[in-house]
Amino acid sequence: MPHSSTSEPRACQSEFRFRCIGCGDVGDRAAQDFRCGRCQDLLEIMYPQWGKAAARSSATRADDLKSAWKQRRLSSSAIDLSGVWRFREILPALENAEQAITLREGNTPLYEMPQCARITGVPRLVAKHQGMNPTGSFKDTGMTVAASFARQAGFRWVACASTGNTSASMAAYAARGGLRSLVLVPEGKISWSKLSQALDYSSVTCQLRTDFDGCLRLLQELVLRAPVYQLNSINPFRLEGQKTLAFELLEQLDWQPPDHVIVPGGNLGNSSAIGKALLEMRELGLISRLPKLSVIQAEGANALVRTLREAGGKRLVSVEAETRATAIRIGNPASWKKAVHVLEATAGACEQVSEAEIAQAKAEIGAEGIGCEPASAVTLAGLKKLLKQGFVKPEESVVLVLTGNLLKDPDYTIEFHRDGLFQGTLHGSESAALKSLRHPPVVLDATLDAVIRTLEQADQPDSHG
Numbered sequence: 291m292p293h294s295s296t297s298e299p300r301a302c303q304s305e306f307r308f309r310c311i312g313c314g315d316v317g318d319r320a321a322q323d324f325r326c327g328r329c330q331d332l333l334e335i336m337y338p339q340w341g342k343a344a345a346r347s348s349a350t351r352a353d354d355l356k357s358a359w360k361q362r363r364l365s366s367s368a369i370d371l372s373g374v375w376r377f378r379e380i381l382p383a384l385e386n387a388e389q390a391i392t393l394r395e396g397n398t399p400l401y402e403m404p405q406c407a408r409i410t411g412v413p414r415l416v417a418k419h420q421g422m423n424p425t426g427s428f429k430d431t432g433m434t435v436a437a438s439f440a441r442q443a444g445f446r447w448v449a450c451a452s453t454g455n456t457s458a459s460m461a462a463y464a465a466r467g468g469l470r471s472l473v474l475v476p477e478g479k480i481s482w483s484k485l486s487q488a489l490d491y492s493s494v495t496c497q498l499r500t501d502f503d504g505c506l507r508l509l510q511e512l513v514l515r516a517p518v519y520q521l522n523s524i525n526p527f528r529l530e531g532q533k534t535l536a537f538e539l540l541e542q543l544d545w546q547p548p549d550h551v552i553v554p555g556g557n558l559g560n561s562s563a564i565g566k567a568l569l570e571m572r573e574l575g576l577i578s579r580l581p582k583l584s585v586i587q588a589e590g591a592n593a594l595v596r597t598l599r600e601a602g603g604k605r606l607v608s609v610e611a612e613t614r615a616t617a618i619r620i621g622n623p624a625s626w627k628k629a630v631h632v633l634e635a636t637a638g639a640c641e642q643v644s645e646a647e648i649a650q651a652k653a654e655i656g657a658e659g660i661g662c663e664p665a666s667a668v669t670l671a672g673l674k675k676l677l678k679q680g681f682v683k684p685e686e687s688v689v690l691v692l693t694g695n696l697l698k699d700p701d702y703t704i705e706f707h708r709d710g711l712f713q714g715t716l717h718g719s720e721s722a723a724l725k726s727l728r729h730p731p732v733v734l735d736a737t738l739d740a741v742i743r744t745l746e747q748a749d750q751p752d753s754h755g
Contacts, residue, residue, distance in 0.1 A: 307338060312627070355576065359376055371394050391438045393466060406658060410674060419662070422695070433531065447472060450509070452502070453619055454475070475495065477500075483699060502621075510524075532560055533563040533567035555629070556623065557625060564632070580636045591611035593606065593607060614648075617693065652706070673690065706728065707729050
């Protein structure tokens with residue numbers, strides 16, 4: 291029998307309602323496509339009772355929450371071992387919290403980045419590595435919440451459109467919770483490493499002859515015609531789980547906000563979730579100031595960048611996405627309005643980086659001994675640009691959010707080190723500049739002399755040219 295959960299604070303309960311981000315309509319229920327019945331915009335989850343509790347000292351409420359969350363780290367209860375459900379006062383309430391579908395997600399490390407700090411000239415540089423979640427990406431923190439609510443609602447099937455990470459996460463949590471899962475992925479446009487996870491977790495996997503945006507459109511039609519529960523980040527329960535990244539980060543920083551938090555931008559659900567968390571932490575008195583939240587995209591999948599520059603954030607400028615950073619190869623991001631809102635609310639920036647800049651940053655993060663998938667590396671590449679622009683100052687503190695594990699896309703890494711990543715592409719001319727970062731395998735005769743010569747050559751300062 292599991293031990294009972296520890297420390298239930300008096301601060302706030304997690305009753306919730308759905309609110310349209312467009313017209314502001316509030317309701318107790320959401321349609322299957324998670325869109326507003328009046329204006330068809332996306333929904334978000336709100337907690338009306340937080341405002342009612344304002345009469346109580348915010349400092350007292352914040353202290354109660356911090357104490358409860360800290361004490362739960364000593365608990366052996368399954369729900370407290372989750373780095374998401376440990377923060378359940380700021381999450382939607384399940385009818386029975388002990389029935390949450392969990393794989394002990396969250397609890398991810400915050401790494402110092404000394405080599406990258408030297409490269410960028412930013413001494414206070416750290417990385418929050420969400421690639422250390424159970425299925426290797428940040429998606430797990432949202433999936434534990436959304437899958438739990440799917441099961442509570444009585445659904446047998448859950449589904450998602452994916453560039454890879456969502457499918458892996460959804461399939462795992464569905465299997466764990468006794469649900470069936472359907473995955474829609476664009477044919478030939480995701481990493482086999484990610485797809486293999488969905489297959490192993492018993493998902494019904496469909497490779498569609500379209501891009502991610504086409505998969506998502508089909509999914510939206512499917513959930514209106516079949517008893518299937520959608521688990522993409524359009525689902526606001528997903529974003530509620532993903533926002534715990536920020537709560538855990540601030541706890542790791544002893545509730546002292548950094549100056550900047552930099553995240554990759556794909557479908558823009560994660561940046562929206564982190565921004566929502568920062569605003570809620572200020573509302574609850576957990577922090578007194580907001581970090582600047584910045585979103586970085588690949589040049590070939592820069593819908594948010596163009597939306598802000600060409601349309602002032604008022605309408606989405608879609609693009610035909612193309613980048614080797616497959617996790618963010620999305621041209622029609624669903625959560626663009628939410629992302630624009632959090633950028634404005636936190637005074638953050640939005641920038642784009644090239645394929646060569648991504649590859650260089652990924653290799654530099656790898657040299658720290660932690661590694662990440664290509665999409666995560668846009669954060670370091672983006673930081674360099676924001677420093678040149680003066681938006682980030684060298685003396686400021688910066689957190690890079692790494693969203694996926696190195697092993698999510700090993701083909702990319704191998705091709706980079708073998709100098710095949712950019713062959714036959716428009717970026718081929720940029721490849722030579724990255725030579726010093728490559729570490730290709732060396733084929734030798736099986737002799738001691740050959741190995742010693744290789745060691746000596748590797749020890750030369752100019753061994754990489």
